Amino acid sequence: MQIERDTRGSELGPNQYEDAEGYIAPLPAGFGPRSNPLGDFPTGPEVGQRLPDVITLGSDGNNVDLHADRNGQPAILVFTRSAVW
């Protein structure tokens, strides 16, 4: 699937750019970290499927196996862009 980048928006002033939903940021829409998909985009496994295995390092340096770690409890998995920026 070729995903298009959403470049809709306008310049409001120095370092002030509005996107199609009216959010204002220092970069124009479609530039670097402000790259949003336009229209349909992949959102991964579907409702009703088992969440795929997630096994990776946690912030304390230990290996975490999400399904083993949640130990039969419901859980939420958030995919976020960065904790740094």
Place this chain on the structure above:
Amino acid sequence: MPAFEAAGAKLYVLSYDEIDALADFKSAHGTTFTMLSDPDSEIIRAFGILNTTIAEDDHPWYGIPYPGVYVMDGEGIITEKFFENNFTVRPGPEQLLAALKGEQINLLEKGEGDQEVKVEVTFEGDTLPAGITRQLVARFSVPEGMHLYGQPVPEGLVAASIQLEQELEGIVSYTPVAPETSALTLAGDGHTLQVYEGDVVLRLPVAQNGRAIEKDDEGRWVRIAGKVQWQACDAEKCDIPQEQSFSFRLPAAFTVMADMGPGEGRVPSMNGAQHFKKMTERRQTSS
């Protein structure tokens, strides 16, 4: 977090950051959820949600996912997921808790022999920060033998929905959450329609884009207004379409933004710039 623990649920947050950046974030913010590191975006790719609108040589942005949230039950089955095109927007905790508990919660009590559909519209949350969704919730109590229509509806019928006022400055609505519909074939003309079984809870996530704020001596406020629409039918006939208005005035909260620099409402507490520099260098040398 206590609310998630009370709901018996675990919370995991995954990003493409190195573990030392995550550890810094964790100690700076005192977070208690589990932070997972995917520095080469392997899990992000495996899920199929790598942001491919960013070029591979566009450091350091390449490698981020389309941000989103999966909610799973005790068996690990995905029960809901939340993704929006605009990365600025993310679901608020009220919305995730509702998803954990199941959407059909707090149904209205039915009176004996109710003939009419009753609807109650609430706003789930105490504030509306910029870019974080809270939900408008419409709870329809539907008398026995009647049903409400879902999308798509044939011309002339009205599906149950929540709609914002058209000229509402600065409030943006996102993907509605509604129960599954089932097909009902009418006895009379043989038309097949999509209907909700029994009581219905509709949810409309909304966020403000930072430009809807009215200030007065008591604080900063946003206004959300609109209407719910519905039409009830039984197996024989339809009532006339109904609507009910709603309006909420809410405090506009600050959003905790990234830690790169100062700004109104920001909480600079971890050394973001240093991690950013390291991340940029690593990505430039590895490709």
